[in-house]
Amino acid sequence: MNASLKALAAALLLGGSAMAMAANDGQARVNELLSSDPQFHDTWQGVVKKEERLPEWVMNLSGDAEQMNTVQEDGDNYLVGPLCESRDTCKSDRLIVAVSLDRKDAYAMLVKVPAGLPADKSPTRHADYRFLGKPDQGMQDLLMEQLKKDPNWY
Template sequence: MTCKPFHALALTVLMTSSALVVAANDGQARVNGLLSADPAYRQTWSEVVKKEERLPDWVINLSGSSEQMNAVTEDGDGYLVGPLCETQDTCINKRLIVAFSLDKKEAYGMLVEVPAGLPADKSPTRHADYRFLGKPDEGMQGLLREQLKKDPNWY
């Protein structure tokens, strides 16, 4: 009979820790949590990256440092868009902007790489290499570029 109080205590601990995780995440989607959050995201992203060559693991796995994603509209369609960096410290040099359609059937990315050691007085915009993933049309490419421009450290 002592199992019931233990089960109640365990259930309380589980519920409290789950509430803390949701509170810490503010209920917002982040790129680095998408693939584990829903198999549909994982399936769609794997279709995008399987056609690409020589992508870093953090891009393939959408792992690294990220901020919350935002809902945006492009050509009448809704997308969840957000940034992902290899690490917080290397974000100016290696970042990915990702867009998933709200139905999770389409995904696009823009991998942005800036040479390491670029002097602070040099604009990263002028020295960056841009690689688009998922064959985005011109409108989607523009949306991904606009998301990058929202970073106050990008000039």
């Protein structure tokens, strides 16, 4: 293999790993938070312990999750991301979670849409929203904005 071909191969390998690192961005997914951070486990238990009739996947933050993003609210940074019990249930049940970077504060919005809602009906108008963790109005707005970023939400 000549030197320029080796250099090209090395550049492709490095470029691929750089893209993988950029995609990961060093950030978490909602379904990894409880297992990766003992401090957050206590924080989340404080959010859900007094709530009634929460699904198991919400209590345990288990299921299908996308990458979380850093978002600022009232001068503080939060990791924010969605969680669904499974990809198939995402249209009818989803949780949007916001966690402070120090893991001491957590908020969530559970969104339920009636199962079997016809495609021509707007999920926004038929959804039931339940806030967890007693978020103030600014945090409620942040959670709603995250939901609106979903291209299937109208």
